[in-house]
Amino acid sequence: MGQSLSVRKLEAWYGSNKTLKGINMEIDPNQVTAIIGPSGCGKSTFVRCINRMHETLPGTKVKGEIILDGESIYDQDPVALRKMVGMVFQKANPFPSMSIYENVVAGLRLNGMKSKQKLLESAEKSLRMAALWDEVKDRLNYSGMSLSGGQQQRLCIARALAVEPSVLLMDEPASALDPIATTHIEELIRQLKENYTILIVTHNMQQAARIADSTAFFLNGELVEHGPTSEIFTNPHDKRTEDYITGRFG
């Protein structure tokens, strides 16, 4: 099941550049939350803080608190945390030397799963959840790179799901895909929210409107407004949100 996230006074830096300036945000479980805002406003930094990836870069700093299902993420081992918080990136990044099957089970192997039977079962389950099973079931031993861009992205989603996270972070997962592959991914996201808490960074406001239950508008490292998607797009409370969604800047 998805778990709730509570972000409190989150600040993040790259060197002396303060990228997040005190974000407070409640993220509901089993919902899709979209993060929108102009380029450079801190969307990627925000999601990268949630699985503690931001801190891994030299010169970065984080302050504040992120609570996942009642527990601070900073009290947890980052490796254990990343089992609970999966991430899918803008550009599909299958491990190039691995087969489709090996890509999906890579995380499980890393976590010590050895039983061939169990690995196979998990691979099938994850590929089914990622709506890719029917397309690849007869060629599991082909290279992950032999798939189309949209299939590769679903493979990466299957790989993230295999370790059974409760939160799925997606940083512009469809921006490199054609409209048909994008529709596939959007449909998949709608289905996955039954079992996951999903946070998606998107540049595409129509996409946010199509798939997100709630939408957060970031500007200059601040969270300007967060609310039900329909409200953000039809009746925003803040003038800056209105200016952005009506295309006055960004």
Ligand SMILES: Nc1ncnc2c1ncn2[C@@H]1O[C@H](COP(=O)(O)OP(=O)(O)OP(=O)(O)O)[C@@H](O)[C@H]1O
């Ligand atoms: N690796 C990095 N080193 C230094 N500064 C960085 C790095 N990555 C991002 N930044 C800076 O942090 C700020 C926020 O960047 P971030 O990538 O979070 O924004 P974004 O809203 O996701 O942008 P985009 O929509 O263009 O992807 C920007 O000013 C950016 O230049």
